[in-house]
Amino acid sequence: MNFEEAQKWMHAAIVAEEAPGEADEVLKSTNGVCAHRRLGVYRDMYRVRMSESLQMDYGLLQSVVGEEEFESLCWRYLKDFPSTSYTLNDLGRNFADFLEIQADLPPYVGEIARLEYAIVRSFDAFDPTPADWVELSALPLETLCQKSLRPLPSFVGERFNYNLNSLYDAYVDETLSPGIVPQEQVCNLLFFRENFQVRRLSVEDLSWKLYQGLRESRDFGEALDPVLALAKTPDEQQKLLASFQEWVGRSLLYSA
Amino acid sequence: MLSVAEQCSNLGFGVGLRTVHYTDFMESCPEVDWLEALTENYLGTGGRPRQVLRQLSMRYPIVLHGVSLSIGGSSPIDRHYLKLLKVLADEVQARWISDHLCWTGYAHHNLHDLLPMPFTEASLAHVKNRVDEVQNYLGRAILLENPSSYASFVFDGISEAQFLREIVLSTGCGILLDVNNVYVSSVNHGLDAKVYIDTLPAEAVGQFHLAGHSQREGYLLDSHIGPVPEPVWDLFRYTLARVGSRASLLEWDEEIPSLEVLLEENEKAKTLAALPSPAIQIHPELHL
Numbered sequence A: 001m002n003f004e005e006a007q008k009w010m011h012a013a014i015v016a017e018e019a020p021g022e023a024d025e026v027l028k029s030t031n032g033v034c035a036h037r038r039l040g041v042y043r044d045m046y047r048v049r050m051s052e053s054l055q056m057d058y059g060l061l062q063s064v065v066g067e068e069e070f071e072s073l074c075w076r077y078l079k080d081f082p083s084t085s086y087t088l089n090d091l092g093r094n095f096a097d098f099l100e101i102q103a104d105l106p107p108y109v110g111e112i113a114r115l116e117y118a119i120v121r122s123f124d125a126f127d128p129t130p131a132d133w134v135e136l137s138a139l140p141l142e143t144l145c146q147k148s149l150r151p152l153p154s155f156v157g158e159r160f161n162y163n164l165n166s167l168y169d170a171y172v173d174e175t176l177s178p179g180i181v182p183q184e185q186v187c188n189l190l191f192f193r194e195n196f197q198v199r200r201l202s203v204e205d206l207s208w209k210l211y212q213g214l215r216e217s218r219d220f221g222e223a224l225d226p227v228l229a230l231a232k233t234p235d236e237q238q239k240l241l242a243s244f245q246e247w248v249g250r251s252l253l254y255s256a
Numbered sequence B: 001m002l003s004v005a006e007q008c009s010n011l012g013f014g015v016g017l018r019t020v021h022y023t024d025f026m027e028s029c030p031e032v033d034w035l036e037a038l039t040e041n042y043l044g045t046g047g048r049p050r051q052v053l054r055q056l057s058m059r060y061p062i063v064l065h066g067v068s069l070s071i072g073g074s075s076p077i078d079r080h081y082l083k084l085l086k087v088l089a090d091e092v093q094a095r096w097i098s099d100h101l102c103w104t105g106y107a108h109h110n111l112h113d114l115l116p117m118p119f120t121e122a123s124l125a126h127v128k129n130r131v132d133e134v135q136n137y138l139g140r141a142i143l144l145e146n147p148s149s150y151a152s153f154v155f156d157g158i159s160e161a162q163f164l165r166e167i168v169l170s171t172g173c174g175i176l177l178d179v180n181n182v183y184v185s186s187v188n189h190g191l192d193a194k195v196y197i198d199t200l201p202a203e204a205v206g207q208f209h210l211a212g213h214s215q216r217e218g219y220l221l222d223s224h225i226g227p228v229p230e231p232v233w234d235l236f237r238y239t240l241a242r243v244g245s246r247a248s249l250l251e252w253d254e255e256i257p258s259l260e261v262l263l264e265e266n267e268k269a270k271t272l273a274a275l276p277s278p279a280i281q282i283h284p285e286l287h288l
């Protein structure tokens, strides 16, 4: 066995569900500790490290499904999506997608993972300099509409089919009841970074559409016009503009 | 390329920068000679950690210590990682950059562990080439740390210390000598820790690590928990006499105490380093 084959073997032996039988053909048994036990140290540490890393970022999911189920979901996930990064920060990159296609899981499980990954993304994002509120508000509407304004990478939006806003509130307040199932109700959440903490905004459908428009449109006018057309009442229009003002005021947009 | 000697001045006694102490460092500027930051916690992130490190780099000398270079791995060196590392090192004016003599995964899958190297002539040539590649890219010599190990391969042909020595002599890289790791691995494999220290080229040692470990059934675990145990202090005394004083850092990663407790532990290291070194008899079998 050359050194590459040895590494290939040890890697497979660490991640395998069952420890391989041939450890003593590759590793030394010395100092009163057999090769299987020595391999076991690395196997155990791998499991602890991966679990702890996912627990840290997916605390709500763990609270909702319970510790045992969470552990089992982590291992199912890691079998298909082992870490390929230099950092563990991004270990959950595919967690939500993976959970959403598991036939034996209720759909809110994947949604919860998506919410928690949005927080990770917001926390870690590299942001360009935000657009200046004073400068923007001095512009005539026509000029403003021609500006390409985009949400900062740390200003992350997700739309859910369950009321995860209330669920997350209960998690933060430590009032989650065991076995809780979130209520089926569309919920639009925007996450943003303020003083290096991730904060959450719950927004109505029109504001959500404007946020999406800002992500996808050529300029502010293209994002705003179709949404304004959907706003049936002056009150709705007012709310929409208030959302936009809040985002600019909190420095969540940048000029692309 | 910047040599080890050009980079590794004796900065004194440092502390590993951990999230729980961010506020202490930012608000009260405690008296610490230098800070060691875990590279991967600051790469590819635009959040608070990077901002804090950037600000602290204006007040303290920063050293970057990585765990994902996988210098002994079989997959090609991750050029994207190196690129990010270089940017970060420039940004915080890192005094030097270190990682571990280990591999971390196979076929681009990262197990995020410091896995034991197979010590053969072929793996030695492989690691030498990779150290050259990394150093050429970074434009500076790197330091390689001896990891704690719990297993070794039946076909190992040379010792870890000899392996490290050969790499240093061939590539000009330096050594981050973790005294606790030497102790832990020596106990785990039934080897003589002092022979390990004696085998290394002293002038290549650029930094020391000190840490605590935990007793497990049949082996010691490099847990970085608690104060430095007495046998590690003993080995540190021996190392100081053999190698001389170097920039030293206490690693404490489990049940991390207050900064005051960490600094008190650092005082012990300072006291030892200030004592005159006793004459040391180098192991007679070594021809250095």
Ligand SMILES: [Fe+2]
Pocket (backbone or CB within 6 Å): B145, B178, B181, B209, B251
């Ligand atoms: Fe260390």
